[in-house]
Amino acid sequence: MLRLLPILPSGLPCDDVGPLPEIAQSVCSTTAVMYEVSGFAPPWVAYLAVLDGIVVGTCAFKTPPVDGRVEIAYFTFREYEGKGIATEMARELVRMAREAAPDIIIAAQTLPQPGASPAILHKLGFVLVGTVEHPDDGEVWEWQIAAAPE
Numbered sequence: 001m002l003r004l005l006p007i008l009p010s011g012l013p014c015d016d017v018g019p020l021p022e023i024a025q026s027v028c029s030t031t032a033v034m035y036e037v038s039g040f041a042p043p044w045v046a047y048l049a050v051l052d053g054i055v056v057g058t059c060a061f062k063t064p065p066v067d068g069r070v071e072i073a074y075f076t077f078r079e080y081e082g083k084g085i086a087t088e089m090a091r092e093l094v095r096m097a098r099e100a101a102p103d104i105i106i107a108a109q110t111l112p113q114p115g116a117s118p119a120i121l122h123k124l125g126f127v128l129v130g131t132v133e134h135p136d137d138g139e140v141w142e143w144q145i146a147a148a149p150e
Contacts, residue, residue, distance in 0.1 A: 002088045004047035004059065007031045009040045013048050017055055023077055024048060027058045038063040043096045044070060049089050056080040059089040061097070069105045069144075070097055074120075087120045094124060094145065109140040118143070 006014045011032030013020075020028065031046040046060035059074035074089040090108070097106050110117040112131060118141065126143040134140045 001051075002056075002085065002092070003050045004089070004092055005050055006042060007046045007048060007058075009035045017048065017050055017053070020048075020055060021077065024055045024058065027075075031060070043100050047089075049074075049076075049085060051080075051085065056085050057089060059093055061093065065101060065104055068103070069107055070101075071107045071109065072097075073108065081116075086116065087123065090120055090124055106145045108143045109134060109137075110143065111137070112139055112141045 005017065007028050008014055009032060011028045013028070027046070027048075034046070041064040044061040044064040046058065048055050049057040049059060055077075057074065057076040057080060059072065062071040062073055064070070072090060072093045074086050074093070076083075076085045076089070094106055097104055106126075108117075108121055108126060109132065110121065118128070121143045124145065126145045129142050129144050131139050132142045
């Protein structure tokens, strides 16, 4: 079963998972810096994805909600791709968001081309709402899933 462990403001996971792969160490360091800007406001934080005691990826709410919207991101480490891990990470982020704020709009952005991430979002009920200009990635697709029905 996939577990999501919050990354703390110190840049360390909330629980001991043994030695972190280099990519996970980098994510944790970057996350600590991100928290200095956006704040640490659980559940709207970053997580390490752990499967059978192994860190296999990372996912996050990019910031706490703004104007009734929150954006998710997820990344499976290369050697674990194609096993449904990204789908499970995204599904769990949606579940946590719904639990914390049932009426929130959940968004995600992908490169503007078919691929694994758009397929994951479509499978989870996200709808492509258009393109937006991302400061680092240029034009990206914006996906959203509306508030849960009453």
